[in-house]
Amino acid sequence: MTTVDKGGAPPCNRLSSLRYDPADATCGETMSISEVDEAASGSAGAQPVLRLQDITKRFGALTANDAISLELKSGEILALLGENGAGKTTLMSILFGHYVADEGHIEAFGQRLPAGSPRAAIAAGIGMVHQHFTLGENLTVLDNIVLGTEPLLAPRQNTTKARKRIAELAEHFGLVVDPKKLVRDLSVGERQRVEILKALYRGARVLILDEPTAVLAPQEVETLFATLKTMVAEGLSIIFISHKLNEVMAVADRVAVLRLGRLVAEFPIAGASKEKLAEAMVGRAVEMPEREPQPLGPVVLQMAGVTVTGDHGKPLLDELHLLLCGREILGIAGVSGNGQGALAALLSGLRLPDSGAFELLGETVKRTSPVEMQGRGVGRIPEDRHATGVVGDLTVEENLILEACGSPRFCSLGLLRGGVIRRNAREMIERFDIRGADPTTTTRALSGGNMQKVILARVLSEKPKVILANQPTRGLDVGAAAKVQELLFEARAQGAGIILISEDLEELLQVSDRIAVLYQGRLSTPVAVEEADMQTLGLLMSGHGEFQRQKGARGHAA
Amino acid sequence: MRLEPRAHVPFWLNITAPVGAIVLAFAFCALLILWAGAPVIESYAALLRGAFGSTFAITETLTRAAPLIFTGLAAAVAFRAKLWNIGAEGQLYAGALAATYFGTGLITLPPLLMIPLLFLVGAIAGGLLLLLPVILKLKLRVDEVVTTLLLNFIVLLFANYLLFGPWKDPMAMGWPQAAPIIDEGVLEPLVPRMRLHQGFLWALAFAVFAWAFIRYSKWGFQIRAVGHNPDAAAFAGIPIGATVLRTALLSGGLAGMAGVCELAGLKGYLTLDISPGFGYTGIAVAMLAGLHPLGVIASAIFIAAIYNGADAMSRAMSISNYLADVLTATALLLVLASVLFVRFRPRLR
Numbered sequence: 064m065t066t067v068d069k070g071g072a073p074p075c076n077r078l079s080s081l082r083y084d085p086a087d088a089t090c091g092e093t094m095s096i097s098e099v100d101e102a103a104s105g106s107a108g109a110q111p112v113l114r115l116q117d118i119t120k121r122f123g124a125l126t127a128n129d130a131i132s133l134e135l136k137s138g139e140i141l142a143l144l145g146e147n148g149a150g151k152t153t154l155m156s157i158l159f160g161h162y163v164a165d166e167g168h169i170e171a172f173g174q175r176l177p178a179g180s181p182r183a184a185i186a187a188g189i190g191m192v193h194q195h196f197t198l199g200e201n202l203t204v205l206d207n208i209v210l211g212t213e214p215l216l217a218p219r220q221n222t223t224k225a226r227k228r229i230a231e232l233a234e235h236f237g238l239v240v241d242p243k244k245l246v247r248d249l250s251v252g253e254r255q256r257v258e259i260l261k262a263l264y265r266g267a268r269v270l271i272l273d274e275p276t277a278v279l280a281p282q283e284v285e286t287l288f289a290t291l292k293t294m295v296a297e298g299l300s301i302i303f304i305s306h307k308l309n310e311v312m313a314v315a316d317r318v319a320v321l322r323l324g325r326l327v328a329e330f331p332i333a334g335a336s337k338e339k340l341a342e343a344m345v346g347r348a349v350e351m352p353e354r355e356p357q358p359l360g361p362v363v364l365q366m367a368g369v370t371v372t373g374d375h376g377k378p379l380l381d382e383l384h385l386l387l388c389g390r391e392i393l394g395i396a397g398v399s400g401n402g403q404g405a406l407a408a409l410l411s412g413l414r415l416p417d418s419g420a421f422e423l424l425g426e427t428v429k430r431t432s433p434v435e436m437q438g439r440g441v442g443r444i445p446e447d448r449h450a451t452g453v454v455g456d457l458t459v460e461e462n463l464i465l466e467a468c469g470s471p472r473f474c475s476l477g478l479l480r481g482g483v484i485r486r487n488a489r490e491m492i493e494r495f496d497i498r499g500a501d502p503t504t505t506t507r508a509l510s511g512g513n514m515q516k517v518i519l520a521r522v523l524s525e526k527p528k529v530i531l532a533n534q535p536t537r538g539l540d541v542g543a544a545a546k547v548q549e550l551l552f553e554a555r556a557q558g559a560g561i562i563l564i565s566e567d568l569e570e571l572l573q574v575s576d577r578i579a580v581l582y583q584g585r586l587s588t589p590v591a592v593e594e595a596d597m598q599t600l601g602l603l604m605s606g607h608g609e610f611q612r613q614k615g616a617r618g619h620a621a
Numbered sequence: 622m623r624l625e626p627r628a629h630v631p632f633w634l635n636i637t638a639p640v641g642a643i644v645l646a647f648a649f650c651a652l653l654i655l656w657a658g659a660p661v662i663e664s665y666a667a668l669l670r671g672a673f674g675s676t677f678a679i680t681e682t683l684t685r686a687a688p689l690i691f692t693g694l695a696a697a698v699a700f701r702a703k704l705w706n707i708g709a710e711g712q713l714y715a716g717a718l719a720a721t722y723f724g725t726g727l728i729t730l731p732p733l734l735m736i737p738l739l740f741l742v743g744a745i746a747g748g749l750l751l752l753l754p755v756i757l758k759l760k761l762r763v764d765e766v767v768t769t770l771l772l773n774f775i776v777l778l779f780a781n782y783l784l785f786g787p788w789k790d791p792m793a794m795g796w797p798q799a800a801p802i803i804d805e806g807v808l809e810p811l812v813p814r815m816r817l818h819q820g821f822l823w824a825l826a827f828a829v830f831a832w833a834f835i836r837y838s839k840w841g842f843q844i845r846a847v848g849h850n851p852d853a854a855a856f857a858g859i860p861i862g863a864t865v866l867r868t869a870l871l872s873g874g875l876a877g878m879a880g881v882c883e884l885a886g887l888k889g890y891l892t893l894d895i896s897p898g899f900g901y902t903g904i905a906v907a908m909l910a911g912l913h914p915l916g917v918i919a920s921a922i923f924i925a926a927i928y929n930g931a932d933a934m935s936r937a938m939s940i941s942n943y944l945a946d947v948l949t950a951t952a953l954l955l956v957l958a959s960v961l962f963v964r965f966r967p968r969l970r
Contacts, residue, residue: 122966411856433858443856451856456849465846465857474839481837 110173112137112300113158113189113269117167120153127153129324130167135269140291140301142315142332144308144344146540148510149321151304155271159191160184171269190262194273196254198261200247205229207246208261225264232263235297237290251398252283259290270294271302276310280398281568281601288314306344306540308337309569320344341541349541352549354574354592355556360389362425363529363560364410369419371405371584379405381584382419384611387529387560392551393589394575395564397604402584403533403564404446410531410562411443412436424528437466442527442559444518446534448511452518455507459500460488463521491520496546512543519550530554530561536570548574568600585610638963639909642955643923650948659938671933672926678933680817682926684887688713688896689921690824691879692903694831695747697912699872701835702848704758704865706751708769709876710900711776715750716743716877717884718780721788721891724884725800735805739881740823747877748870750776755869759862773900781893790890799891808886820882825918827875832914834871844868876900905953911960924949 113135120128127150135141145151156162158169160181169176171187184191198207209225229242238256246254255275262270272291276284291301291314305311311318312332320328320343328343342348364387371380380402387393397403408414409421412433421428423439436443445451453462464473464484473484488502497516500509506517515535522530532551536544551574555561565571571578572592579589580603587603587610602608651661672682692709699706706712719742730738754768784797792800808819835841843864846854855861883895906924910916931945 412858413856433856437858445856450850451852454846454850454853457846461842461846465853465859468839468842468859477839478837479839479842 111135112172113302114170115154115158115167116170118154118157118164118169119166120150120157120162120164126324128157128164131321131324131326132167133319133326133329135300135302137300138295138298139316140295140303140314142311142318143302143304143321144306144311144318144340145321146306146344146542147512147538148323148540149344150324151321152273153324154321155191155273155302155304158184159189159271185265185267188266188268189271190259190265190267190269191271192255192258192262192273192275194275194277196258198246198254198257200245202246203242204240204244204246204249204257204260205242207257208242208264212265229260229264232260236263236293237286251278251400252280252286255279255287256290267299269300269302271304273304274306275303276305276307277566278399280604281597282605284310307569308340308344311340312337322346345541349545351545351573352552354392354552354576357390357556359391360558360560363387363389363423364562365420365422366409366416367420369409369416369421371402371409371414372417373405378584380409380416382611383584383586385579385586385589387562389528389558389560390555391577392555392561392563392575394571394578394592395562395581395586396568396571396578396600397566397581399566402581405584406562406581407446407531407533407564410436410441410529411445412441433466437525440526440528442522442525442530442554444515444522444530444532444535446537446564448514448518453506453514455505457506458503459492459497459506459509459517460484460502462506462517463488463491466521467525491517491524495520495523495550510543512539512546515539515543515547516550519547523550523554526557527554527559530559531564532561533564534566535563536565536567544570568597572597580604580608582606582610587611634963638959639911639956642959643952645955646948646952649951650944653944653947654938654940657940659940664934664938664940667937668927668930668934670930671937672930674933676812677815678929680812680815682922682929683821684815684817685925685929686918686921687818687821687824687886688879688883688899689902689906689925690821690828690918691875691882692899693906693910693917693921694828694903694914695872695874695876695879695900696904696907697910697914697917698831698835698844698875699868700848700907700912702844702865702868703851704755704868704872705766706769706869706872706876707766707904708751708754708772708900709872709879709903710896710898711769711773712747712750712873712876713880713883713896713900714773714776714780715746715873716880717891717895718776718783718880719743719746719877720802720806720881720884721799724802724806726803729803729805732805732807735803736808736819736885739802739806739885740878743877743881744874745877747875747880748873750877751869751873752866755865759865777893780891784891784893788891793890797893801890802885806885807889808882816887818886820886823878823882824921827878828914828918831871831875835914840864840867876903879903902949905949909953909956927952 111134115131115133118128118131119126131154143151153162157164160179160183163179168178171189174187176187177183199210202210205222205226208229226242233239238260240249240253240256240260246257249257255278259270275287279287295301303315315332317331318329318335318340319326320340322344366383366385369380369383370378373379385393395403395406409416412431412435415428415431423441449455454465464487467473468479473480485502491497492500492502495516497513497520499513506514509517535547535551539547551561551563563571563575572595575592577589577591578595578600580587580600582603583606587608599608647665654661654664671678673679692713695709695712696706720739723742724739728738750772751769754763754765754772757763757768758765784799788799790798790800811817811819811821835844843854843859844867846859847861847864851861879899880895884891888895902924906917906921909920909924927948928945931942931948934940935942
């Protein structure tokens with residue numbers, strides 16, 4: 064760690080060992096948080112805590128960051144807003160030393176930061192909370208936090224001190240978590256708290272949070288925001304990366320908007336509106352597709368008392384009842400890991416229910432396989448585009464026939480019909496607006512949104528009766544998400560019933576006809592979207608409210 | 622130094638990287654030659670002459686390349702589907718055993734039918750042999766690297782038993798060898814008085830076939846999809862098990878035909894030294910070719926040339942011909958390393 068030069072000084076030193084801190088020389092075990100805060104606030108306003116100067120980063124022909132200059136003031140939350148691929152993560156990776164900028168430099172607390180060294184970034188008081196947590200699942204919270212701050216070969220000595228310090232930090236910032244628990248037993252929200260504690264324990268004065276709300280339930284988001292506000296009140300500074308406008312409006316003091324690698328706008332949040340932010344982010348006004356009411360079609364999918372048991376005997380789906388009609392979008396809300404996977408697996412043809420009735424278009428499903436489901440008219444949009452949606456190393460035209468490669472349309476006498484496949488790809492690229500692709504482009508090279516369009520093209524061109532859309536807009540930028548929603552609406556207008564699984568409540572409220580919440584394998588009674596509100600749904604997502612099994616309710620009364 | 626992913630791979634890099642790696646391998650081995658006390662330029666000139674310097678040298682190189690093309694294809698096809706078939710050596714012997722069984726008098730047909738028959742039974746034997754570990758892999762998740770590798774020894778010892786026992790040719794003056802292949806089954810020489818035989822053409826034909834199969838057939842498409850991303854392939858409804866079994870039959874079949882090629886083209890009768898590790902070298906051939914069936918032709922000829930040339934160099938300069946092994950091994954390692962630089966950009970600091 065960074066304290067090597069001090070002979071493995073206790074981490075207590077770290078919080079106060081910033082260069083400008085006059086207490087550096089005298090820091091003892093008694094140093095309290097408030098003292099540190101005074102030290103920090105003493106320098107507030109005098110100079111920006113962080114200064115990025117003309118940062119440029121190129122990957123081949125692509126300029127990921129183009130001469131970006133940014134300042135972070137002490138005690139503020141700066142939101143870094145931008146679509147996927149705008150260069151947010153690249154910029155932060157440069158800041159944290161994972162990448163080296165081609166041009167430009169970074170100053171932290173008035174000192175130039177050596178490029179390409181995460182160690183130096185940590186030493187300078189920069190802490191990063193990654194989107195995907197970097198915790199050891201088999202270690203306790205305490206071990207995870209302390210890991211790396213203690214000399215490797217010394218016997219464990221400072222546990223009591225570390226424990227005390229973590230308790231202090233936790234209490235001070237409202238980051239409640241039991242240090243003795245194993246990380247694998249923690250919820251996602253708790254893990255995030257551990258990540259933040261980890262950064263604070265290492266003496267972070269500047270905290271970078273990469274899409275911190277992506278994994279949280281609405282209530283957890285509010286708790287997080289409260290914590291962040293406490294932190295800046297204490298003199299810490301925060302960079303908050305997001306592409307969600309509401310959150311930026313709610314928590315940030317100032318916002319910097321990146322688009323295609325350029326810093327296109329920077330303004331205080333006080334004078335900003337959501338529309339203004341969206342326009343700056345996308346570069347044009349985005350119209351989200353409007354949901355138009357449709358007369359319901361016949362029932363296409365029915366589940367009654369469906370139970371799916373996981374490997375360890377824990378029920379993944381617990382007597383689930385649901386009814387889906389044609390021309391209807393049923394939104395399934397819930398924090399991931401509450402049974403969404405099992406529900407998707409049923410509809411994807413990856414498994415059968417352990418008990419209960421599962422009917423598609425009036426026929427009971429007795430055997431299952433992906434091909435069986437395709438044959439029954441189920442279109443399946445998987446959760447993870449890269450892992451299960453497309454074969455990244457194959458071309459676009461090949462991915463478009465991945466499901467139908469054996470059909471006589473594309474294949475005769477065991478040979479692929481290259482001409483037909485090429486024409487099909489051209490037509491799909493045109494019809495589904497797959498950008499940056501010709502039929503022979505390697506699919507891996509496409510952006511997430513266009514990759515998703517490839518999957519949608521493959522699925523929707525088969526005119527499915529039932530569509531499983533599992534997180535179809537996750538990670539997509541506003542424009543691509545709008546296109547995906549528009550395509551779902553189109554399929555709905557053509558008579559398909561759609562199960563839309565999403566963690567994004569706003570999206571669900573905008574797109575669904577009815578919404579239900581999945582919590583620990585149980586489904587809440589679906590409500591019409593007009594009667595749904597964030598508050599109730601949020602409570603349901605954390606298990607407060609009525610679920611089917613308790614009531615013995617049956618699906619819904621359409 | 623750090624590596625950053627390249628957003629786009631420039632086309633020239635795909636070619637210069639492996640060529641550069643091979644040049645580097647020669648440069649590295651130049652040091653070994655110097656160490657052995659021989660002049661580098663002359664040694665390499667001797668190597669080149671030994672590989673391509675005369676009709677004899679060229680035909681010898683191609684003769685050696687023929688089985689390597691087959692085993693290289695076997696590895697390339699299997700590795701495309703991420704099926705780690707390390708058992709081409711055993712499948713080669715299985716093919717040779719089957720050809721011996723059918724080709725030493727059991728059936729007599731005119732050459733036009735006899736030769737395809739021998740290739741067919743050899744391919745079936747090789748394919749069936751690979752089926753066993755693959756079924757274990759699919760049903761019980763037994764690691765095929767271990768099972769295919771160990772099967773090599775089982776097959777070799779079985780051949781040993783046959784050649785010392787029931788199949789031993791009484792006319793062979795006590796040597797452990799089987800009866801010769803009947804004349805109708807012998808692969809004719811391509812050049813008068815040289816050892817190069819029709820088997821080389823068969824190898825070329827199967828390389829083209831394997832390439833077309835992988836590229837244009839439905840099953841080949843499924844092999845590629847399963848190899849690149851089995852989860853996405855399974856999700857899309859491609860039958861993983863059937864695809865892997867097909868791959869196994871094809872891969873094992875190609876390796877089995879290597880045995881037929883050597884047996885009916887070169888030796889004429891089965892011995893225990895019919896393959897000096899062609900099955901294992903086939904893996905290097907395939908890797909060097911980037912698993913591309915047509916590339917396998919070039920890389921098989923390259924490796925055959927190095928081995929042949931190194932023999933000549935060793936005679937002329939009295940350097941150990943083990944240098945050939947070192948040379949191919951370094952070339953392979955460097956080519957694999959060069960793939961890294963094709964996909965990533967190295968940055969100093």
